[in-house]
Amino acid sequence: MIESVRPNNNRRAGVDELVACLRASGETTRIRLLALLKEGELTVKDVTSILGQSQPRISRHLKLLSEAGIIQRYPEGAWVYYRLGDSGSAAVARTILSHADPDDPVLAADRERLEALRRAKAEEAAAYFASRADSWDQERNLHVPDAAVEAAMRRAVGSKPFDSFLDLGTGTGRLLDLFQDQYSRGIGIDASQSMLSVARANLAKAGVNNAQVRQGDIYALPIPPRSTDVAVIHQVLHYLEEPSRAITEAARTLRPGGRLLLVDFAPHDLEFLREKHAHRRLGFSHEQVARWLDDANLDLVKQQDLCPEEGKSEQLTVTLWLAQDRRIATDLPVADPTQELA
Template identity: 65%
Template sequence: MTDEQTLSVDDTLAALRAVGEATRLRLVALLAESELTVKDATAILGQSQPRISRHLKLLAEADLIKRYPEGSWVYYRLADGPEGELVRGLVARISKDDPVLAADQERFQAIRKAKAEEAAAYFAARALTWDRERSLHVSEDDVEAAMRKALGETPFQTFLDLGTGTGRLLELFSDQYVSALGIDASHDMLAVARANLAKAGLVNAQVRHGDVYALNVPPRSFDVVAIHQVLHFLDDPARALSEAARALRPGGRLIVIDFAPHELEFLRENHAHRRLGFAQDQMERWLEALDLDLEQVTDLVPGDDSETNLTVTLWLARDRRVVTDLPAPNSSREVA
């Protein structure tokens, strides 16, 4: 273990002092499972916003948690370094039957469920016009062309589209895969997708109701997994990426398309976005933690005549469990 992976005695004592208080211990127990906003933590712990903010500030000063501003919101999550590992170890040793933490967990799950239902209601209300709405933010033709270029022309056996929506990607790549599956949480979306697949005469693709956080698919069973404009609707994008990685075959590829960081609050207020885009270093950390090698990053910058300044970013990563005679991938970053 290197020095970068360990803590000094003083740092260890500082970390233990920071977490050695009931409210802060409850906070890190929640953050060990998922990132939270101050609003979330206030609702779960039943304490005032100033009090919660003060405790989060003390935890951040001890390097136990990190804060990530997104527009008018700030997300908090456990640190990635040895401080974060120390806290995770402490939380893992707390009894799951503790009544205080169990009650926190119940309230946390209720908040998570409410947010999921809010997003599902949004999708249900907009299922018929979803493709048109999505094109308002960036040219979908350009995005699709970039996806085709990133994956190349080589055929592959199996394709999984998470958050398939209207099934557009199942149509887009129908000339390359042998079989495909689209998963979505909205029954209204799936009805549209099924109609679109039937209209296109695609018999080797199907759609299924499912949860991107808990995929009901065999592990290591897909050559390509796509997550197109889905992560910004999720409270826990890293968890969805983990499920996607679990579904990849050795050497399989994950293609993620989403917004670069922006400050368009109306997308959160009016369109159920939970995240205002994703930074490059954040995505790299998530993919690295899943043993995925980032092969390509492409930024699709809108033209001067665009109504918004949204940039769409494409990340292409490969499962590093590959045969030894394959050449190592070359990382690149493109701006289109």
């Protein structure tokens, strides 16, 4: 089950906020809506199919809950996704829902329809992934196994838990799953709605309940500054016209002392990757990336080359660069990464 972020138990609501929350929540359809959104983010179309009510009626209920600060809305192209928020009002709503009988016939039927909807979306995502599997498999065969790369990434980040994780170019959501045991709340950003559908299905299947995915531009992230502990750009830079600009934008989101992990190819001469796989850059040198990191006010603390296995000289080298924000952490307040920029 996907719940956008792990609830913050320290959030409290004032008297006015409590009253607004209770007024907004005190209606049968809205309780059903909140119970659904507690399980994961949904669109108006999703909710209408589950509750069997008209789009205007559902939109009105969502508007009232949004105005009360209980739920949040995230536009994504022509769609808008709704989720239970992380405000004091949302905390009150979660408390109310914790007292709901899970065997209540109405809520149980809603959950069954939600699961049926998720299964249908998972099948669509699987079909999308399968249609591109040959291309992706060809690229994966060009370098050391994914398992080796992921193990190196885990070693680079270390085993200590941290609060916020940002995956840029999240694709299938794999890294949100890989690191989900270390972060409290994760966000994946991708420009492709189709890939976000795949990611949502994968996260739901894996039971990752402390992450959300959002559509966004890697050059203009919908993430506030000073809000991220660990950011990762994994096998994305070679698709970009301006990799250095993406690095600078990622650095903007880091808290003082926050870390950025880059993973990409070392320089190579496989021109067919430009022609058939839309690669803009044929790898990156240590010096080039170090310069970009320095320009972004980040200190390079580690770099590692994952070279081809013996007897597989035709494979590419994958390089990891771990950098750290050079500002010293202070007691100044930092932003919540789940809140979008105005």
